[in-house]
Structures are given as structure tokens and as C-alpha cells.
Amino acid sequence: MATPTPTRSLTADDRLDIAAALADFAAGIDEHDPAILGPVFTTDATLDFGPAARAMGIDFPVLEGRRGILDGVAASVGPMDTLHRVTNVRVLHAEAGGFRVTALVQAIHHPPGVRDRHCTMDNRYDMTYVRDDGAWRMSRLVIENRFWSGDPQVMLGA
Secondary structure (H helix, E strand, O other), X not given: OOOOOOOOOOOHHHHHHHHHHHHHHHHHHHOOOHHHHHHHEEEEXXXXXXXXXXXXXXXXXXXXXXXXXXXXXXXXXXXXXXXXXXXXXXXXXXXXOEEEEEEEEEEEEXXXXXXXXXXXXXXXXXXXXXXXXXXXXXXXXXXXXXXXXXXXXHHHOO
């Protein structure tokens, strides 16, 4: 299967805005701030953490809609101490009224105040960004796990 050639139809400002929205996703989770996280998504967005969770033997439902995503993130990782590092952001090609974007994200999760237990995940994010009300927002996010270490029970709040 051929890898799509990166598109050249976006401006440099568009590309920076897409990368900034992804950085806001990470900051919104790490800072436990729905005011930062919410605007990252369209109102009808989907977030599928299932592929990453299954790599560790965990079931996780697809989160639907901005409100569902905010509620799901708050319930699952909201109580944890987290750190997300985003790298290798690539705008691949136009699709479904937006642009397909991939990135590598390392996510470190600790129970609140605990430093000797963790679950660290190295994930690939597969996203669709669309122009929505003048801003670039995620309409689709699928998180696939490449590597993980530590205790997956941390992800279950145990």
C-alpha cells in the first residue's frame, strides 16, 4: 500500500493551527482543563481509544460528540497525573471535507500523587481535522498503541 504524499494545499498558518490544536489536546488533558480541551473537537467528533486500550487487554468505548469526549476523558484520565508529548505531526492528504493528520504521542499516566506506578504509552494518532467556525478542529481521532510499559491497571484507576 502506497503512503499518501503530504498535501501542499494548506498554508503554513493552517499547518501551525492544526499543530497548535493538537498541542491544546495534550495540554487540556494534562492540565485537566475542559476549556482548553473542548474547542479542539467538532461538536460531532469521535475519539476511539479502543485500539490502544486493546493492546493492553482493556476495553474502551468510542467516545462520541464533544460533550461525550469531555465526559469520557474526565472520567478515565481526568483523575490521573499525566504528561503527553506530541511529535512527528504530519498532514497527509485531503479527505472527508478536511485533512488527515497523523502524530506520535507519548502519554505517561500516574495515579494521583503516586510516582512509583505508571502506565506509559507510545501511540500513533490518526486524525481528521476540519475547518469549523473559523478554526481547525478534530472531527475524528483514533489512537493506536505502538509500545507500552508499566502497569495497565493504572489506566483503569486501579
